Amino acid sequence: MGANGITRVGVVGSGTMGAGIAQLCATRGLDVRLAVSRESSLTSAPARIAASFDRGVEKGKLTRAERDAALARISVGTDLAELGDRDLVIEAIPEDEPLKLGLFATLDKIAGDATILASTTSAIAITRLAAATTRPDRVIGLHFFNPVTAMQLVEVVPALPTAADVTEQVTAFAEHALDRRAVTVADRSGFVVNALLIPYLLAAIRMVDTGYCPAEDVDRAMELGCAHPLGPLRLADLIGLDVVAAIAAALHEEFKEPRYAAPPSLSRLVEAGHLGRKTGRGFHTY
Template sequence: MSTNEIARVGVVGSGTMGAGIAELCATRGLDVRLAVSRESSLTSAPRKIAASLGRRVDKGKLTPAERDAALARITVRTDLAELADRDLIIEAVPEDEQLKLGLLATLDKVAGDDTVLASTTSAIAITRLAAATARPERVIGLHFFNPAPAMRLVEVVPALPTAAEVTERVTAFAEHTLDREAVVVADQSGFVVNALLIPYLLAAIRMVGTGYCPAEDVDRAMELGCAHPMGPLRLADLIGLDVVAAIAAALHEEFKQPLYAAPPSLSRLVEAGHLGRKTGRGFHTY
């Protein structure tokens, strides 16, 4: 099946993940329409993407001409109806099940009959999200990792009703158009990566929360002792502590296992608004 079938991509949400996916798609030559919820994002979202592309130019990974061409491929709109002509729409709104269900129900009414609807959820079952639409056979999980322009993996998650041709089409899109490594995984909370990663992060958070070892020492131990490029507390800060807590809650709800329960120290940081790198403070200060 030709990967050229997906040439027009819609992305809903201009946070870290949504902006990163829009940037990735634009640098791969796709026509990208980014849907945002606030008027202020009409200017702030392109500025964020331009800054990210500029850093890639500074590192020699893109030429100025490639940067400018990528930016020219992105249009930003506030009206979801302007996604009607998209071949693929990727929702990248916060990890809130009710928010995602409502958005997918709206996109279902807006999108063309052949449009594929994809969710970047980290932990919510795709089958549950697909049920919000009248086209569950055309809904799929497309889980990118942060930062999307740099991370090589994409988890492709078919819901139980997802049509085989949709899975094949989206997998080919991820591999050939986006030049990513795609892994097709079963539809269960956390998929593969987060089902393994989150218990590790929570164990490190518990260790720090009990006073057993400071965050700096835990991170240094895992970086030097296990050759991890980033320790677990710095990684949690990078992901966003609110996102880690949301994924943990979804995993605990699905599996009811203690290793998925968020430690109180994580909950307190989230309640205080200390969400990690994006707010300047989490387990470390930035």
């Protein structure tokens, strides 16, 4: 590990969150290795990240030289073994617990003894992920928010066995290396933000399901009446209805409370592949 702490970062997964985390780390001067699962992602992932950097240049958030330097700090590969020299590896694959457990078991075998393994899961217990490794004291939750490059919050989630110095190091990394604001939260499904947000989104969906109020009017009411930048249905579409449903399922599994149960229309939209903004249709059409 570098003299200044975490300087070499690995990211597993090149979806919205993984690509955003890689971009943020590279922008902050860190050496980033992005692990992808498909050969096609070797070209598509860097292209998406480059396009995002280009939008930043157009908006005056960074210069073209800064963009080029940040891009040069990101290497992309399909071999997880290339993450063996990383100080910190952040898992950002889909919200599928067996998939994540398998990945943590694999990372445990290839990462150095001092490497910290982190997950950006929205709802899966970090303690369960830590139990898949032989280093549970070096496993922690590091939950970013979408879009990663704009949202200031990071939830730091120590598992029951996470060492205190690991929590301190990861918190310092989030706040100083990444210039984010960190909150330390208990290892319970949903943490703070989603434990409060998801029931609100589900309540809005139920309001539409019962015919009480159309989606457009629910969104307009919350945007104008509560000064929310996005109404709950538009926000659910932005997050991804599959992600909302997965977090709701994890919350319902943990707490067994009816307010966490997915409303029928949410389930039907997900089954139909209408996942919100990313597919062009959800509760609204894009």
